[in-house]
Amino acid sequence: MHGLINAAIQSFVSHTYGRSKWVRVMQRADMEFTDFEAMLIYEDDDTRRVLDAAAGELGRPRAEVLEDLGTYLVSNPNVESLRRLLRFGGVTYVEFLHSLDELPDRARLAVSDLDLPALELHDHGDAQFNLICHPGIPGYGSVMLGILRAMADDYGALAILDHITRPDRAEEISISLVEASFSEGRSFQLGARTG
Amino acid sequence: MRWAAAWSDVLNMLCPMHVMLDAQGIIRNLGPTLGKLRADRPMLGQPFLDRFDLVQPSSAEIAPDLSDLHGRKIRLRFADHPQTALKGQVVLAPAAGGTIVNLAFGISILEAVQDYALTSADFAATDPTTEMLFLVEAKSAAMEASRRLNLRLEGARIAAEEQAYTDTLTGLKNRRALDLVLARLVEARVPFGMMHVDLDHFKSVNDTLGHGAGDHVLQHVARVMIDVTRRDDTVARIGGDEFVLVFEGLTNRKRLSSIADRLIDRLQAPIPYGAQICRVSCSVGTVLSIDYATPEIARMFDDADVALYASKNAGRARHTPYSHTLRGDQALRPI
Numbered sequence: 001m002h003g004l005i006n007a008a009i010q011s012f013v014s015h016t017y018g019r020s021k022w023v024r025v026m027q028r029a030d031m032e033f034t035d036f037e038a039m040l041i042y043e044d045d046d047t048r049r050v051l052d053a054a055a056g057e058l059g060r061p062r063a064e065v066l067e068d069l070g071t072y073l074v075s076n077p078n079v080e081s082l083r084r085l086l087r088f089g090g091v092t093y094v095e096f097l098h099s100l101d102e103l104p105d106r107a108r109l110a111v112s113d114l115d116l117p118a119l120e121l122h123d124h125g126d127a128q129f130n131l132i133c134h135p136g137i138p139g140y141g142s143v144m145l146g147i148l149r150a151m152a153d154d155y156g157a158l159a160i161l162d163h164i165t166r167p168d169r170a171e172e173i174s175i176s177l178v179e180a181s182f183s184e185g186r187s188f189q190l191g192a193r194t195g
Numbered sequence: 196m197r198w199a200a201a202w203s204d205v206l207n208m209l210c211p212m213h214v215m216l217d218a219q220g221i222i223r224n225l226g227p228t229l230g231k232l233r234a235d236r237p238m239l240g241q242p243f244l245d246r247f248d249l250v251q252p253s254s255a256e257i258a259p260d261l262s263d264l265h266g267r268k269i270r271l272r273f274a275d276h277p278q279t280a281l282k283g284q285v286v287l288a289p290a291a292g293g294t295i296v297n298l299a300f301g302i303s304i305l306e307a308v309q310d311y312a313l314t315s316a317d318f319a320a321t322d323p324t325t326e327m328l329f330l331v332e333a334k335s336a337a338m339e340a341s342r343r344l345n346l347r348l349e350g351a352r353i354a355a356e357e358q359a360y361t362d363t364l365t366g367l368k369n370r371r372a373l374d375l376v377l378a379r380l381v382e383a384r385v386p387f388g389m390m391h392v393d394l395d396h397f398k399s400v401n402d403t404l405g406h407g408a409g410d411h412v413l414q415h416v417a418r419v420m421i422d423v424t425r426r427d428d429t430v431a432r433i434g435g436d437e438f439v440l441v442f443e444g445l446t447n448r449k450r451l452s453s454i455a456d457r458l459i460d461r462l463q464a465p466i467p468y469g470a471q472i473c474r475v476s477c478s479v480g481t482v483l484s485i486d487y488a489t490p491e492i493a494r495m496f497d498d499a500d501v502a503l504y505a506s507k508n509a510g511r512a513r514h515t516p517y518s519h520t521l522r523g524d525q526a527l528r529p530i
Contacts, residue, residue, distance in 0.1 A: 004340075037347075038340045081336045088329035091315045110333030190328050191309030 001047040002114045005137070006036035009047070011079060012072045013054055021057060029053035041113065051139065063142040063163070070146020074154060085110070086151060087188040093157035093180060097121055097129055097148075119144070127177035134170050141171025148173060156185025202291040209319055212298040215291060216243050220259025228317040229298060236275065243296070247271045247281075260294050261285045269296075277310050279303050300324075305331065362432040364410060365417035373431035373439055377492045380443060380484070387443050387484050388451045391499035392420075392458070394436035395476045395511040408468045412475055419461045423454055439499075446483045448516060455479045455514035463512060478506035479514040486517075 014022035026034045029049040036042065055062040074083045085106070089099030099106075104116040117136030123129055131148070133141040145163050152159040158179040164172040203224045206213050211228035220243050230238070238246050243261070244254050251270040257263055264285040272278045283298040300307045304324060307313065315325045360372035368376070380387050394416065401409040413436070420430045420438060429441040442451065459477055466473040480502025484490040502517040509515070 037344055039337075039344045081332070085329060085333055085336075088315075088325060088332070106329065106333070109330055111337050188314070189308065189312050190314060190325065191305070191307075191312070 001042050001044045001137070002111070003036050003038045003040040003042055004111065004114060006042055006047055006050065007038040008073060008079070009050060009054065009069060010036050012069045013058075015076065015078055016068070016072060017058065025050060025053045025057045028057055048138065062139060066139045066142035067146040067149075070143040070148075071150045072146075073143075074147055074150035083154065084188070086147070087154070088190075093152055093155035093159070094177065096151060096155065097131070097175065098123070100131060116140075127180075129175040129177070130164075131173045131175060132170055133173070135168075141173060144171075145173055148175065153183075154186050154188075156181055156183040158182035202288075206295065210295075210297045211317060211319055214238075214243060214296045214298070215288075216260045216294040216296065218260055218262075218293060220244060220261070222246070223293065228313070231313075231317065232279070232311050233273070233275075246274055248274050248278075250280075261296060262287060262294055265294075271298075277306075279307050279310065304328070365413055365432050367417050367420070367438070368429055368431040370431065370433045373429065373433060373441070374492075376429045376431075376441055380441070381490050381492060385443060386446045387441055388445050388447075389442070389482050389484070389495060389499055390440040390451070390455060391480045391482075391496070391503045392438040392440060392477050393503055393507070394462075395478055395507075397436040397475050400473045400475060404468060404471055404473060408471065408473055411468045412466055412473050415466050416462060416475070416477075420458065423458045423461065446485045448483070451481055451483075452514060452516070455481065459512055459514065476512035478503055478511050480504070480506055480517060481514065482517045 010022060013025055023034055029046075029052070031046065031050065051062055051065070055065050058065060073079050074086065086096070089103075089106075090096040098121055100119045100121050103119055107114045107116045115136070117140050118134040120132040120134070121129060122132070131144065133144055141163060145161055148159070148161055152161075157177060160176040160178060162174045164174055166172050203215070206215070206224070207226050211226040213224075213226045214222050214229065215224040217223050222238050222241055222243055225238055233246075242259060244259055248254070249257070249269060249271045252264070261269075265287040267285055269283045269285060270280070271283060272280045280301065280303040281298045282301040283296050286295045286297070288295045304327070308328060318324045360368060360375075362369045377389075379385075394412075397409065397412065400412055413432070416438070417430070417432070420440065424430055424440060424442070425445075427443055428445075429439075429443070431439045431441075433439055442454075445451065459479065463474075463476045466475070480499045482495045482499045482502065484495070487495065498517040501521050502515040505515040505521045506513045515521070
């Protein structure tokens, strides 16, 4: 698994619940170190163990923890860069939803060895969408659910989202856009203020 | 001359940074993004060359409506601040009633998006600028993460290297570090003095009081050696109770002799270890690089060794400078 994903989990747990909680998660997962490097590759199994340990340590179901992780990735100032990169996808929430099809390609453009599972948006008209998250990273759908919720807030859109269980290994999210401009949302300008 | 309104609508959408000039070079229409760049100083109805400075080709050579630049690529900038650099292409469009100049930011795009607070909506749907900005930002973030990783790895490398040249028990340099120091001195032809030091009675401390006491004594010895030497001298532990001191630039026999005496003197003081008292001393053999036409480290070590064993054989706790005459006593040297 790419270190970026593990580092995202670490950032979420240690900023939300404190550094000592993260250290306990890593001990519980039987890892021999405490900090992931964002630019190194780790065993897939490491990620699974860390997620299980985090769910155990926080006493919450894994899917819930993952959804919070998704929300954190978009809404926390610590990881503002990711929110900005996602906002490049479109001017409106609907445009953003349509840009999800190319999210894995965008990710690969940024970090060539970052492999994200394919996403497939189905637009049923009448503001109804379904997002199919193909298998590859267990729990990816839960993270995407959190990301889509937080991005709706970011765009100022009011949307109802649901995680749908599927018979195959893919995950599915239904999106019902109630109001495209419900609130003002957060501003996004192409020019970053950093540097 | 009448402007076809339909042309403006199409161009506004496809080329949001275009201008249309009439035969006099007056701006008759401009795309919404270009308009946004000077919202406070509208350009409509003004001469193109009043608002823009041509960089390439220079404006002295050309007609006000740029009609002689058909098909050409031009470089220009705003006449007023911020003087954002632009590039453009000139096209004669008689059907539209004049000249069309389509402008773009080119490499100034990174500053421009900040200066003008541009959004994706300011670019044509097919314009790859947004993707390019995404890429720049994504790559910068990835590069920053890599840079931080490199810094951490560099820190770890320095620590590992430090460790590889350090004797962990005493914190003194080890044999590997000593070899490098000596090689450097010989290479740079810096004169130096070198002492080979061996502890006396160390084995009996180890045997009677245990290894803990032995380690304690070695650490004490290391501190004393650092004390009696100068900051730039090298103190290395090269074996169990064997040490080498290198005095860079110091070849004065009297001074080296007095350093050796002070070292022996201080090491003979009793060393408390818990309730116990450890007693050691040391024997020293010294060589000077200036005594050799071309100093060879192996040869110098060998001679220092001979001098050291002369000290041992003469009853320990003493210092012997190397001289050829010592070789005559070699039969006395214990193997």
